[in-house]
Amino acid sequence: MNAQHEVLNTVIATIRSTINEDWIQHFDIDADTRFNDDLELESIEFVKIAEALQRHYGEIDIIGWLSGKDIHELIGLSVGQLAEHIITAGR
Template sequence: MSDTLQTVGRMIQEVIGDDWDLDQAITMETSFGDDLELESIEFVSLAEALKDEYGAEVDFVGWLSTKDLDEIIKLKVGDVVEFIDLCRSSS
């Protein structure tokens, strides 16, 4: 498991809090909609956590704003991990 995936997975667990299913592993294929059932307020919390962790280097909100609703619904953890890794490698 990559460091980025571990970090994002930890953030997701913190954002979901008590509703987290301890038996559910977060992988690159885990979807925010179907698997995690992340609500919009949880997306906002995740965006804040990503900003705190990576700073302006990773503009998650800007990246997310380029997506249409269907893309956001189908978004997977791996999409976010790949975006973060791309941002970090190009800076």
């Protein structure tokens, strides 16, 4: 498994453990899955996921990255974009 896959899997596992509802444990989540449309997550839950990832990855600023997005970008935000940011920022 390469580093990209590892980050994506960590993001997906963090989403599952943070939301911690029955359906999400077996819901098919991949890089294209969108937080608003596909997962029905509200912003308060999204922030919790971001905070958990920030704790996991330490130096990487996820909350700051999010606040630089505009509303259209936030609406369409996908799991893959979040993983991509972690990979890019971690280099």
